[in-house]
Amino acid sequence: MKRILLTTTFLLLLMGVASAQADSAAPSPPAPPTGVKAVDKPNDHGHAVNISWDMSPDDGKGANSVVTYDVFRWIPAYMDSVAQIRAGLSGIRDTINILDRANRKWSVLEEHLTGDSAKLANDSVVAAQRIPQLRADLKRFRQVLASAVERLPEAHKTYPENGSWRRVGTVPAGQGKYSNVGSKEYEEPDYLPDFSDFYYRVDAVGVVSTTRSSSEVSAPVHSSGQWFNTGRTTVLVFVLAFGFLTVLFVRKARAGHDLYVRPLAGIDAVDDAIGRATEMGRPILYLLGAGTAADIATIASFTILARVSKKVAEYQTTLIVPCYDPIVMSIAQDIVKTGYSDAGRPDAYKEDMVFFITQSQFAYVAAVNGIMIRDLPATNLYMGKFYAESLIFAETGALAGSIQIAGTDEVAQLPFFVVACDYTLIGEELFAASAYLGREPLLLGTLKAQDYAKAAVLLLAIVGLLAVNVGHEANVEWLMKFKELFKVID
């Protein structure tokens, strides 16, 4: 018995010591980060702040106890009032949506329904009568919110009274920066007002989220939008230089200087191909590709179509232009119409020469292949953006015995066109085609400018290669940084 008592006492003592030890081993908070700096995020539309700090001495070294950094911003209580108005606003918006949807769904069926369903349908139709009132409320809430938001900079001036610290982000240990990016729309919950005093603080957090230590508070910072994106200076310089070269050569061309351009077999073949179609009495098929009217390849294709349609009208051949995009179709119709009237044969133009098929890739392919097999065009011209359909077109065209000339800037499709067509315009040759076809000095001038720009790119590539390699070998910092000159920051 005595032995049991002793053992128990001993065990109790041991447990006491152990618990005392456990208390003393409660993790101590890591050392706080220092030097918290907050600056307006550069080159943006505003509503964002970059925060950086020197990492805690216990991050990765020392006690190695930092797990994350919590970034806090001081937020005035007034922000909560604004958030309440905003929540009210989005509540009304959602209610309108739900009522409107239910009404649209049930009003269709109302007269056919009986029993519970009829009651439900009737209820939703009745509830929908509230929508005009809700819309008026929505408008009122919007006005209130707009004027409430205007006072946010004022509210931020009351620091440190009437507000609290709130976490705006968390980053893992080993990282000393964070971007507090908000929305520019004040109806969004994460709206961040510009020109307001923002104060930031960073906590180093240990394994247990309560073991944390806070940094000093940063100096106040305003977010605002910039009028120039300095990260894109290189692009601006290039655009200006290129624009200058273009204007220079256009003036030269105007002054009557003879500008030499190397001949392109694919371009020369276009006229022959139209002639061939005329001789054979078969139509010419012109495809503008699967691009939109905003694609440069499609725009280049438009200019080629302009010349082709004029020639076709002169030779009195038939032209077929099936389109993939309705906007492209509208433009193409105008181009062909103008081409025919310029050739003095407006009466020969028919509306169904240029038509829309579908925006579904392979349904378009099926339709065009059908035209190729039925109408057996003498010449197929593929100019613009093409994707997986390229080879299907080109092989069907070859099967139908047509002469084929293709031009695209889609690098992946070039091999297909090269193997299956008679002539292929590779990339920039497509863009140059209009200048070649028209032989107008103005257009040739831009080609020359392009050549000089290409020479400059080549030169810069060689200089860059040498600079980086020599810099690396000789360990010269500024040479190694040569390529940074051309870095474009979005």
Add this chain to the structure above:
Amino acid sequence: MRRQLPFILVFAFGLFMIFQYFVPHESSERAYEFLLDWTTIIGIFALAVGIWSLVSVTIEKIKLRKPAWQYSFFTLAGLFLMILFGFTAKVDGHWGFHFYTSEGLQNPMFRSFFDYILTPIQATMFSMLAFFIASAAYRAFRARNVLATLLLIAALIMMMRFNPFLGPVGPLFEKTANWLLNVPSLAANRAIIIGIGLGMVATALKVILGIERGYMGK
């Protein structure tokens, strides 16, 4: 004036697009977003014009009994049936037209037409590519001269790279194929892409400055 107005619009909007690329400010961003909305709106109107064009050309074909005019009925049926199915649905045991809600997407006919007609037809069209690659390869890959021979060898290496029946030589093919992709092919690609990039800038400038008026039929 009718001819001048489009050029003025192109010049103004083209210049604005260049401007907004360099100006990140909120006001420039809002104007940009406003223009993007317009693109969507114009696109929708143009789609209506496009559908009208399709319908009128198809009806014309039937009227004039052009070659294979019978197929035009399928075009029209496909167009109108899918619209009809997409807007009708059975809700709570009753059929109705649902123009404003997405109930029609659950219409069993809509789904069946998609799953059992559109899907296999499109897959068939794409699978034709395999046959055309075979016939194009048969005609094109011939060792006519040095360059063509190089192309032929590169093509064979690329096709053999994942062939599991090559045994220990397999990885060698894979390595060579990767080198071909990452060095000569990538270099050539980049050269073409730089040319394309410059060509694009030049074309854009030509259009904005009114030097290139081909898109207006000039």
Add this chain to the structure above:
Amino acid sequence: MITYDKLMSLDRRWVFLFLALVCVGAYISSVEVPLRVNKEVNKIYNFIDTLKPGQIVFIAIDYDPSSQAELHPMTYALSEQCFRKGIKVIYTALSQNGPGMADQAIRDIGDSMKVDRTYNGVTYKGRAIKSGVDYVFLGYKAYFAIQILSMGQDFRLPFPQDYYGKPLDSLPMMNGVRNYSQIACVVDIGAGNITDAWISYGQGRFGFPMALGTTGVMAPIYYPYLNSGQLMGIMGGLLGAAQYEQLCDNPGLAKDGMRVQLFGHMVIILFIIVGNIGFFMSRAAKKREGR
């Protein structure tokens, strides 16, 4: 000589017929095609595999039925891997016929999820996946580039409601999920210009981890993005899909299709060789005649 000339100008329909016969033969045979898994496919698998239950993967289904043979198996394998591990999925479909593809995939995967299955030695109990809880399908909207940009602000801007017409705010899974910041990664499965938009407007602007599933023809174009770190992995064509199925231990249509593809390639190689033999022989014969 006549025979070689014939060989040179062989009607392409013979090529088609022979290829079709070999493909059908390969399909009904049961030859097992061994696969080596590429590291760019492995990377995607490992990334998804190490995610925790409850995290969200964004799968963009940007293809039409035309490329379903290559791309559908990727969607199936990837989605099932996510759902089995309790990872949630947001789907979009920004190509015209994409919504139908996504809808079909979601229905099929839903059926497959109801059955108990063992993958890589782990047995997963069957369960029903629910819209709004396990996944959200946002649907389609025209002009993909604009939609990709707007989703960077808030999914609710382009898609206030999901494909089935439910407001996003009423879906439990979307609670607190506003934009790409709450997403573990985006996997774009596409075959064309939408992929370019995802890389430049999506990844370029918002910096999320991104993986790509694309057709065999397009895959080489996107390898530079792998080197630049913009993409963490690429599944290229049927082979990529089959490799992914192998990694998931969930053999499906792609693994099956590999047989057909392999023998198809061998037929093409055979034709190239035959074409060249014909070419050389007829050239030699012409030379002899000329002499």
